Amino acid sequence: MSQHEIAVNVPQNLDPVYSNMIQIAYKDDEFTFVFLHQIPGVNQARAKAIVSITPQHAKNLLAVFSKTFADYESKYGKIEVPSGKTPSESVTTIRGYS
Template structure:
């Protein structure tokens, strides 16, 4: 059975108490066998950030995540137009911050 077929048959259960979180900053760190994404909410006009979630995945899953994000963002831009980033001369938005550690 291929990975794609296995994923299509995957049943997902989301606990009733699981609440969505908002993060506008992500710290990415890694070791040889894992990649850790620390999702933070940077409080505007302060030098403070509050932790929202920590997700640790394998390097293989990180690469799959990168591919999935890339494919989804290409589809998004095809529908809604190019996403402008402040560092590329686009409009400044606090929620677009990503920190790579």
């Protein structure tokens, strides 16, 4: 993967968001990521951002995540995921978004 630098202009009014849940939907020409914030103990979540990308960008994102996690874990140690549930068992159906 080649690396190059680009200048990124971040608008002053662009606020960061926190998400502790994500819903991923896809069709033949795009992947859509719905970033959510769920308050513990409440059966409700608020969408904080919706991002759609091409399947090619999604595949590149997967590769970047893999490298980034490997780098992170070599520096800080293994990221422990709570046992007992596989990712497919943790899927939450979200009403109001299709």
